[in-house]
Amino acid sequence: MRIAITIAAMMLWCGQNTLHAQQEMSGHEFDPGKHATFVSDRPDGKFVSSRAIAHNLMQQHPPRLQYTGKMDSAQFAAWREDVAATMTRLMKHPVIKDMAEPRLIESHKRDGYRIERWESYPFPDAVVPYLVLIPDGVDKSHPAPGILCIPGWGQTKELLSGETSIDLGSSSINETNNAMARYYVKEGYVAVAVDNPACGEPDDLERLSGYGGAEYATFARQLLELDWSYLGYASYVDKVILDWMKTQPYMRNDRLVVSGFSFGTEPLMAIGAMDPTIFAFVYNDFLCTTRERALTMTMPDKRGRRPWPNDISHLIPGFLCEFDFPDIVAALAPRPVICTEGGMDRDFSSVHHAFQTAGAPAAFTSHHYAMYADESKRDVNLNKMPEGVDLATFFRLANVDPPHHYFKSEHVLPWLRKILTE
Amino acid sequence: MRIAITIAAMMLWCGQNTLHAQQEMSGHEFDPGKHATFVSDRPDGKFVSSRAIAHNLMQQHPPRLQYTGKMDSAQFAAWREDVAATMTRLMKHPVIKDMAEPRLIESHKRDGYRIERWESYPFPDAVVPYLVLIPDGVDKSHPAPGILCIPGWGQTKELLSGETSIDLGSSSINETNNAMARYYVKEGYVAVAVDNPACGEPDDLERLSGYGGAEYATFARQLLELDWSYLGYASYVDKVILDWMKTQPYMRNDRLVVSGFSFGTEPLMAIGAMDPTIFAFVYNDFLCTTRERALTMTMPDKRGRRPWPNDISHLIPGFLCEFDFPDIVAALAPRPVICTEGGMDRDFSSVHHAFQTAGAPAAFTSHHYAMYADESKRDVNLNKMPEGVDLATFFRLANVDPPHHYFKSEHVLPWLRKILTE
16 A cells, blocks of 8 residues: 555656656657757757757856866966865865774784774764775885775775675685785785775665665765765765875875776875875776766667766766866876776877876876777777767777776786886 | 677676675565664764765754744844845856847637747757747736746646647647646636746657656756756746746736746745745645655665655755755745645644744645645644655655645635735
8 A cells, every 4th residue: 555655656746647648759760860969950050958958058168177288387287286176175075073093993814914994983973994905014114005995886895805795704815807905915015995985885775685786876865965975975085094094104105096996086086186195096997088978978769868977976066067087187197197998099198298298208107998909999089079979889989898897907016016116 | 789888888887796796695584664764783873874974964964044933023034035045046047148038939819818839048049938828808908917837747838738739739728637827827817837847848859759758867967067956947947937927018027926836846936035026926735845855764675775755856956955945935925825735734834933923924825635634634743754754654744645736726726816816
């Protein structure tokens, strides 16, 4: 009965019954390809479609801090300061008085290193657990570089650490090519692995229920109602842990690295732009122009619905009015950055240009996916993504090979050896 | 092949394969009822769940402009000014230079009135069509009150006007109990019917494809990326039409009414708070405390997912930090308001108190759903909605009878006769 009422309520509140009654069917078969872009069918060229009008509004408002390449080193430094200040304004990190210090909860031996479970307390009523992997022989007399490891969508700190369980006592080793933190500790670095909010240990009831997903969106929605955002929260709790890393004598706080995989590259960029003390960055995803992706992925499905590239855990209101991801990576110059999974050549030459302007041309390294490594496989002169593409076409033009999206240890580890021993 | 790649990409980018591999099943059956609220299982009472932490953050931040009832008439006037200024800040209406005047497109005779199709041009490249229903005998020498009619979710201006088609030439009459504008014109008022953005004529491709829905959310998402919102856009395009109404000599601009059904009550409240020249308001929905609804509807489903009351077309970042719907209705005092579909007695006594403070106790009228009209059917002393309810329970405690959600002409028309002829 209750369910019956709920469904009735949903139908009424969604009013689809009403709209169904009003649908003016087109009669003939709908061909999505014929409507891949927004085209006015009016003599005056104006648009009636709200979605087309919003699309045009976004077109008319390019990011204020887009990296143009038309800067000398002084102008570049001023622009970078603006990027930092703007990121700080957008991330809205709270200032918590008398925040409790992180505490060590447990420590376990592994082959060649120990794994520690810590808790941070970013809010008086909140606990954010994280894992610390410390190579044997590393201590305050023999400090090592420290690497903050941020997972991708659906990944956890345990996956990054090569563990099978949150309960480290009963956990066993789970080697995967995404075990970023375990790769790092084996290299002799201290690896600090965190969860992304609302997934893994900080989830709500998803593990308890046995549901195979993570509810990022409802958590993000609650933060957005509070005028905050998922990335604002994620970058804040990550920053609390990064600031703790700076105080640990067995980590070299002049050699702190942030390493992000996929979804984890977003907090990497937010923290990176705000915190000049970070030494280097591992960006393990394709270099994506999110705004361009939203503006060009307009191919509708059979029902006439155009997609949006991602869910609201990626939404920071106003963010794309200020900058896009390549601009933020450019603003990390002159600090060492490696991008491991390609992107558009246009964006890489722009970032390379920024590093030259910052006087550190060698500090930026980028690799394409193997299938796009050969220039002949890429449209190296593609300057603007065409409108009306679907996801697969966008990925192809952005030189992305989705099935081979994983932590590129083969590129990252040699690069880290080089920059951390120079 | 392209589809195959897309699905593979989606799976990888969503990473559920990864998470599945890590799920720690609870073994025993998950019982949603045992997890209806957020409870810490830690001795220190702290929370690890991100969702619980966000929930607590919202609990700790009640709306700044909540109507407390502890105001004298001077304080009330100052508070109302703050509500108006805050709503103006949140709605972010653009200022368009040299906006083109609305144009009459066509006019058709109906029984006892004529229906006109107009176009407004709220942006240089944008067209927002609307319908104007004018009773026979109404002209500049015999002006009538004008009522702006805003539809509910999935409804259109044609439905409100009792028309079957956007093409008025081939349209026929479609009497329904939701034909708000047709009820009004039959009463001798000028009715102006608008669409909500992204539904009906301003949709994207949904009617063309024959899809029975409206994509509010992707349109809302694009606006949110631009630091705007669905309600900001909707209230702006509605306000452009309302301002046009003020200039039409056959409408009494001292007797302009805004009438909103369901979803349409949101632009009603936004415009109402911002524009003191509106004479009266027809609020045809239950009086909903959106923030309380988000905080109490925490009953998870079998997969452990707690719902969110609505989609992002209802999201205005920061809105609920300032006020909730009953506060805004209270701020409409002393202008006449009728609420037609109940709500919590707590909220009605609060609004009644506001109208008393404003010196107009008789200007606020409210009706409950028939099934809750008898006080014995309501918990009149319910002061706080309990946490952990599902939608059906929330509706029951808020005295909502979803199957009977329709335009309450039986309450509205007599009330309008009274206030418009006094």
